[in-house]
Amino acid sequence: MKKSKLKSFGIYFFIFSFLVFFVGPIVWFFALALRPPESAFQYPPTLIFKPTLEQFNFILVEPGNSLLQLFNSVFISVSATLINLPLSFLAAYALSRFRIRGKQIILGWYLGLLMGPVVVFLIPYFILMNNLGIAGSKLSLILVLQVITIPFSIWLLKSFLDELPLEIEEAAQIDGAGTWKILSAITIPLCRPGIIITTMFAFVFTWNNVIFPIILANSDSATLQIGVFSFFSSSGAQWGVIAAISSIAIIIPMLIFLSLDKYVVRGLTFGSVKG
Amino acid sequence: MVRKWTPWLMIAPSFLFLFVLTAYPLYFALKNSFYYWNLQTSPVPLQFVGLENFRNVFSYTPFFVSLRNTLIITLVGLTIEFSLGLMIALALSSRLKYLNFARALLIMPITIAPIIVGFMFRYMYWDIVGLIPWLAESLNIPEPEAGFLGTPATVLPALLLPDIWQWTPFFALIMYAAIIGVSSDLIEAAKIDGAGGIRLVWSVLLPTIKPVVVVVVLLQLMRLFNTFDLVYVLTNGGPGDYSRTLSYSLFREGLINFNIGVAAAMTILILIIVNIIVFIYTKIFMRGMKL
Numbered sequence: 001m002k003k004s005k006l007k008s009f010g011i012y013f014f015i016f017s018f019l020v021f022f023v024g025p026i027v028w029f030f031a032l033a034l035r036p037p038e039s040a041f042q043y044p045p046t047l048i049f050k051p052t053l054e055q056f057n058f059i060l061v062e063p064g065n066s067l068l069q070l071f072n073s074v075f076i077s078v079s080a081t082l083i084n085l086p087l088s089f090l091a092a093y094a095l096s097r098f099r100i101r102g103k104q105i106i107l108g109w110y111l112g113l114l115m116g117p118v119v120v121f122l123i124p125y126f127i128l129m130n131n132l133g134i135a136g137s138k139l140s141l142i143l144v145l146q147v148i149t150i151p152f153s154i155w156l157l158k159s160f161l162d163e164l165p166l167e168i169e170e171a172a173q174i175d176g177a178g179t180w181k182i183l184s185a186i187t188i189p190l191c192r193p194g195i196i197i198t199t200m201f202a203f204v205f206t207w208n209n210v211i212f213p214i215i216l217a218n219s220d221s222a223t224l225q226i227g228v229f230s231f232f233s234s235s236g237a238q239w240g241v242i243a244a245i246s247s248i249a250i251i252i253p254m255l256i257f258l259s260l261d262k263y264v265v266r267g268l269t270f271g272s273v274k275g
Numbered sequence: 276m277v278r279k280w281t282p283w284l285m286i287a288p289s290f291l292f293l294f295v296l297t298a299y300p301l302y303f304a305l306k307n308s309f310y311y312w313n314l315q316t317s318p319v320p321l322q323f324v325g326l327e328n329f330r331n332v333f334s335y336t337p338f339f340v341s342l343r344n345t346l347i348i349t350l351v352g353l354t355i356e357f358s359l360g361l362m363i364a365l366a367l368s369s370r371l372k373y374l375n376f377a378r379a380l381l382i383m384p385i386t387i388a389p390i391i392v393g394f395m396f397r398y399m400y401w402d403i404v405g406l407i408p409w410l411a412e413s414l415n416i417p418e419p420e421a422g423f424l425g426t427p428a429t430v431l432p433a434l435l436l437p438d439i440w441q442w443t444p445f446f447a448l449i450m451y452a453a454i455i456g457v458s459s460d461l462i463e464a465a466k467i468d469g470a471g472g473i474r475l476v477w478s479v480l481l482p483t484i485k486p487v488v489v490v491v492v493l494l495q496l497m498r499l500f501n502t503f504d505l506v507y508v509l510t511n512g513g514p515g516d517y518s519r520t521l522s523y524s525l526f527r528e529g530l531i532n533f534n535i536g537v538a539a540a541m542t543i544l545i546l547i548i549v550n551i552i553v554f555i556y557t558k559i560f561m562r563g564m565k566l
Contacts (some may be wrong), residue, residue, distance in 0.1 A: 011366045015377050018363055022384050022444055028406060029395045043404045087289040094285035106290070113297065115497035117549060119522040120542045123529040124300035147296040150289050179281050208388035211503065215530060225390055239398055246391045257386040264382050265452045272490050273449055 026250070032243035055244035066245050068220075069227035073249070076138055076213075076223060077206040080145040081199055088153035089195065093183060095154065096161035097169075107158075110151035114270060121147065122215045129216060136218035144216065145206050152270060153202050159271025160194025161187070200260060201267040204253040224249045304546075307539035314533035328540035336537065337516040338544070341524040344431065348520060349499040352435050352442075356495065359439070360446020365476065367447065368454045378451065381444040389441065393508025396437040400424055400509070424510050427517040434518050437505055442495060449491050453484035489560040496556065500549065521545050 031047060033056070039049040059066040095103060125144050129135040164187065172182050188195070210225045217226055228245050231238040257264055265273055308328050310320035332338050363381070367374050384392070399406040402422050411418050419426035423433035457480060465479040481488065503522035506512055512519035512527065519527075525545060529538030557564075 008369070008371050011369050011371060014366050015363070015374065019377055019380055022440065023380055025395055025399060025406075025440065026383055026387075029398065032398065041404055044409055045404055045406050084289075087292065090285040091289045094282040098282035100282050100286070106286070109297075110293070112553075113293070115494060115553075117501040117522050117525075117545055119501070119503055119525050120304065120545060121296075121300050122526065123535060123538055123542075124303040126530065127303070127535075128299060144296065146292060150293055154289065179278075204386070208386075210388055210390040214507070225388055228391075228394060237397075239401075242394055243398070246394055249391055250387050253388075254383060254386040257382050258379065261379060261382070264385070265449050268385065268445060269449065269490060269494060273452070273487050 029243050029250075030247055032239055033247045035240060037240055055240040058241060059244050059248075065241075066224060066227050066248075069222050069224045069245075070248065072138060072217075072221055073207060073223040073225075076141050076145070076221075077203050079138075080142045080149055080206045081202045083142065084146055084149040084153050084202060085195070085199060088150050088198075089157055089188075091150075092154045092157035092161055093187065096158045107155075110154055111270070113147060113151045114155070118148070118211050122211070125212070126215055136216065136221055138221045140216055141212055141221060144212050145209060148209065149202050149206055152205055153198050155270035155272070156198045156201060156267060157191075157194060157271075159266065159274070160191055160198070164190050197260060197263050197267065200256050201263075204256055207249075207253055300542075304539045304542040307536050308543050310536050310539075312535040314535055320536070324536070328536045329544070331534075331537050332540050332544060336524060336528055336541065337519055338521075338524065338541065340516045341519040341521045342548070344516075344518060345500060345502065345520045345522075347431055348435060348438075348502055349496060351431075352438055352499045353492065353496055355435075355439055356443045356446050357492065359443045361450055361476075363443070363447035364450035364454055367451045378448065381447055383444075384441045385445050385448075387441065389504035390508055392437050392441050393505050396440075396505075397509055400433065421514065424518075425514050427514055430510060430514065430518045434505055434509060437509070438499065438502070442498070445495070446491065449487060450484065453487040454480060457483050486564070489564075493553070493556055493561075496552070497549070500552065521548075 028047075031049075034051040034053070035049050036052045036054065039046070042049075060070075094100065095107065100106075121144070125140075126135075129137075129140040129144075132140075134140045168186055168190070169182050172186055177185070208225075210223070213221070213223045213226045217223065224245060228242050228249075231241045231245075260267065307320055309323055309325060311322050311324045311327070312320040367378055387395075396407075400408070400423060402408055402418075407423065408418050411423075419429060423429045461483065462475070462479065465475055501522050502520045503526065506518055506520055506523040507526070510518040512523050521541075522545075525538055525541050528534050528541055
């Protein structure tokens with residue numbers, strides 16, 4: 001009895017230290033966003049200060065430096081997600097339900113796109129967008145983001161579709177319903193949770209994608225995270241502003257992930273681990 | 276009745292889209308790896324140079340240093356994140372109270388864009404009032420003159436710290452989910468047979484959750500191999516070339532120096548290396564597994 005008590009104390013202590021390690025830096029950074037400028041330079045570092053919304057006021061209200069970038073982030077992520085969904089759903093359905101020659105190759109290729117070095121795409125896309133005359137536009141970002149978003153959504157949606165019971169679809173088929181009818185009347189309603197979860201993950205994936213905008217965005221299409229770079233300069237960094245912008249960029253995906261809780265494992269492994 | 280072409284009709288739109296988005300970069304890299312092309316001097320490839328670009332990759336870009344750094348980051352990062360993640364997963368699966376709350380909090384680091392993790396740690400590494408120099412000083416760890424990120428000997432560990440911070444919870448969450456799925460009968464039986472502690476984990480638990488582990492390790496292996504964001508924000512590959520990764524060197528060559536030909540050759544080499552790694556990994560660990 002005594003031994004097990006000691007053991008649980010040990011476990012609590014272990015977990016607690018790790019929580020400090022994993023959550024601490026986030027708290028520290030959020031605190032930075034709320035610090036009055038003079039407190040950001042205190043040494044030794046302190047967590048005691050009078051919080052102020054000055055930085056948020058600066059980026060969102062007066063003069064609202066990051067409003068355009070916030071809008072761009074939302075616009076690009078939402079558009080990229082919405083464009084990818086119908087395309088991905090149809091493909092995921094076909095890959096889940098039918099015998100298709102080369103299915104393994106297609107799935108492997110899509111997985112490769114999710115795991116491969118994204119940097120290899122940057123130069124060609126940069127030149128391609130210039131040649132197409134849409135360099136720097138939001139459209140160009142929405143298009144190239146699909147190279148990640150579509151494979152992701154197909155994999156995740158397929159994992160949900162694979163789980164649906166086939167009996168209802170088969171019964172409808174025997175009753176003479178066509179493929180498209182079955183799809184719209186049975187499969188899509190049954191798969192709604194999977195579709196919603198995939199949408200949320202795809203949104204976070206595009207929201208958190210910075211590597212494409214670093215190269216392909218200009219000042220009109222820059223996203224929230226890209227906007228941060230303009231607050232680093234050779235004379236120093238405006239840490240308060242940087243932290244405030246970052247906090248907004250962090251909080252949205254964080255709330256989405258926390259609300260998805262049970263499905264986080266599944267989403268992060270593209271549906272390959274059910275969790 | 277399912278018509279013969281219906282499945283293909285469903286796959287086609289996304290397939291064609293992705294085909295263009297994949298084939299174009301591949302064609303671009305293959306072709307231009309044989310051409311001299313600097314984007315600052317010309318908007319189009321200049322002349323066919325045979326294998327000159329590949330020779331240049333080895334002779335004047337820090338390719339081998341980058342490869343070495345990348346492999347160190349990948350292997351060390353993977354080992355630490357895996358072991359720590361497993362320990363946390365085991366602790367979480369002990370069915371004590373409140374641990375579910377702890378598990379939910381562990382999700383937080385994973386949700387942050389790596390570039391912002393970079394900002395967070397750049398702030399914490401800051402030599403003026405940074406948390407890390409201060410902690411190091413309190414623990415009597417001497418901070419090098421140029422800071423942890425500015426010193427050759429410490430830059431790779433310093434670069435790995437944010438990655439470990441962000442992705443250890445990923446391992447922890449996934450292995451936790453796998454571990455609680457293992458039937459308690461199996462564990463009881465193993466305990467009766469006298470397996471305990473490390474033996475239990477190593478010869479009962481890990482083999483049982485192997486299908487999950489091999490997938491997760493592969494995902495993380497590739498993610499670490501492609502490390503770019505943290506280098507971009509924290510070190511720019513420096514000091515010297517000590518923290519350059521392959522992805523970062525490719526970025527530098529193509530989009531800072533605008534040597535498109537050399538970058539194209541580098542792209543081909545990186546893709547070959549990636550394919551070799553994945554091939555070996557799947558041959559060893561994923562035999563007979565279906566997608």
